[in-house]
Amino acid sequence: MTEDDIIGIYAARQKTLADFGDFAARHDDLDKMLHEACRLVAQALGTRRAKVLELQEGGGQMFLRAGIGWNPDVVGRVRIPMTEHSSESYSIKCGHPVTSPDIAEETRFEVPQFMRDEGVVALANVPILLPGGIVYGLLQVDDTKPHRFADHDIQFLRTYSAVMGPLIDRLLKANALRESEERFRLTVESVTDHAIFVTDPDDIITDWLPGAQAVFGWTAAEAVGRPGALVATAEDRQTGQPCTQTQAAARDGSAPITRPHQRKDGAQVFIEGAVRALRDPGGRLTGFVRIGRDVTERHKADASLRTLMEGIPQLVWRSLDRGDWIWTSPQWISFTGQSSGQARGWGWLEAVHPEDRDRVMLAWDQAHARGGLDTEFRIRRAADGAHLWHRTRSAPVRDAAGRITEWLGTSTDVQTQREAHDRQSVLVAELQHRTRNLISVVRSIATQTMAGTGPTPAFLDRFNARLSALSRVQGLLSRSDHEPITLPALLRLELDALGAREGSTIRLDGAPVRIRPSLVQTLALGLHELATNARKYGALSGAGGVLTVRWQVEEGATGRRLVIDWQEEGILHDPAQGQAPDSGYGRRLIEKALPYSLGALTTYHLGVDRLDCRIDLPLERPALAPAMAS
Amino acid sequence: MSAPGLAGRHILLVEDDYFAAEDLATALDLAGARVVGPAASVDQALDLIARTSRLDGAVVDINLGGAMSYDVVDRLRAQGVPVIFASGYDHRAIAAAYRDVPLCEKPVDLQRCARLLFGGDRVPVAPGISRPGPTRRAD
Structure with missing residues (x-):
């Protein structure tokens, strides 16, 4: 090799480095850059084949990320496990270039099968290190014939991989940043129920996100370049509210927003959120970001509720x-x-x-x-x-x-109602009072009438007794609002009036059954007749009889019924006297009036030494009584 | 003893008190009227109205054992039967829709009854029937 040859080789390799540097400076795509690196290095070393193996996260395998001269199903697909004995593991572990002029004679490591399949005979590996000594992967050149790599070839590969490291690092970082920015952008843009926009230090809108458009109506093109007060209501603009907010945010870091705002269509929306000051690492104010939620519906509901509660x-x-x-x-x-x-x-x-x-x-x-x-x-x-x-x-x-x-x-x-109720109670009491007075007037009229028609004391006696019974029951009725009227109360009222008390000769047996006021008057008059008769001719006349009144409530087909048994035993009935002179009225009352007015079933049986009277009446409601023959 | 206005008339009597009903029925009978009833309850009265082919008038107590008799009045008015109330109630206690029903206060004055029902002039009262007007017949 002549000196000129050597100078030619060095010049060509300088050009390769320069071309690669040039390419890398103009491209941001890592895969394209790695492909170009393989192409240039294979050309420079005359191997026709080159590849970049990327060490995968965790270090368990290598990924054939870029290459030249390989079958299409190899690049971007093949993954090589980092086994103990592979040339790749060996190169990475050594940390310096490894060459094998003929893999058939190689004893230090095994060559992966796919490389043999592809006819690889010679190879040279050089690790690619990122700044800080972190292993990125391997640059490998392969030949399909035995190839003894010269020292200057190895030095060139080292230089080449040393240039590649920082360039790869720059693109990896740029990609990571782009991905994170993309994620952030996608996240922020998908938020459409929050209005988000950014303004510069002078509060001029610089970024208008989709949520802001959804809430306020303006598009980004319409909003960017206009003041942040764009979304403020006319009143707030007049009072300088937007300025107050940004000033507070600049002073305190952030300031709450809880105000009505104005939409593009003029409608008002109620926004809850905050304005936050943005600062660069040096602490200089770079702008503001406003993030707010449209709570108009809730605010309306709150306002209605408050209006209701206060109104x-x-x-x-x-x-x-x-x-x-x-x-x-x-x-x-x-x-x-x-x-x-x-x-x-x-x-x-x-x-x-x-x-x-x-x-x-x-x-x-x-x-x-x-x-x-x-x-x-x-x-x-x-x-x-x-x-x-x-x-x-x-x-x-x-x-x-x-x-x-x-x-x-x-x-x-409820003062007025209570007063009205009190007045009503007074009126009812007064009415009852007048009724009873009226009865006494009737009584005196009867007395006076008797005085005119001649003395018939028997009439006067009976008449007065009946009026008294009527009067007593009015007293009970007047209190029935507060004091329910019961059957034992009615019985005792009548017996007391005759001076008779429960004891050996008078037995009352039954629960305190409540009597509806509309039943009380007629039933009381009936009981009065029975008691008066007993006093005159029966068990209460002092001739040794016993009165037993027994009652119970029975469930009938048409509702609850009260069955009262009035029994007088051991009475000395004088057949000569027959029925009492006034028994006509009493019996008619029991046998006719109770069935007619109260729907009662009654029996009245007077025996030689006893009287049995049964009154069986519906408790619930006015019953359908048989029509009276006229 | 003929009674202009009442004689021969079929009169429905609705009254829940037995003795009052009996007294008034007797008085009507003596005045020459045909008494339909008496009925002691709303259901009974409605039943009688349904079953009776001829009714010339009705005397109806307002309170029937605690129930108001307005349903009976409705049915009678629907059939064009003249009706009057016989009651101890004051006008003011009657529901507004029924204040136009003539009211005969108790004790019932039969002549007034006839006048209110048929516009008749006077009805002789049978002797011995104690249904006097409150101001007449002192002793």
């Missing part, structure tokens, strides 16, 4: 368990004069009438078990110090797991 006449409040208030509506504040702070906790009790406080707290104690609160108490009105009755109701608010998180309650002014 209804009820005093509204929120509470934890046992009346531990956490919020009061303005109505409570204006009614009681308490501040919201004073009402919190149990402070609201101060506005409750002292006599009612125990009852209220008792209601709260039971609210959990009952699943609600419903009570009435008086609340002091600040305007005049009057205590007005309020009905207070509350229902628990539960979380998804069903646990009570708080109580939502209202207090409604």
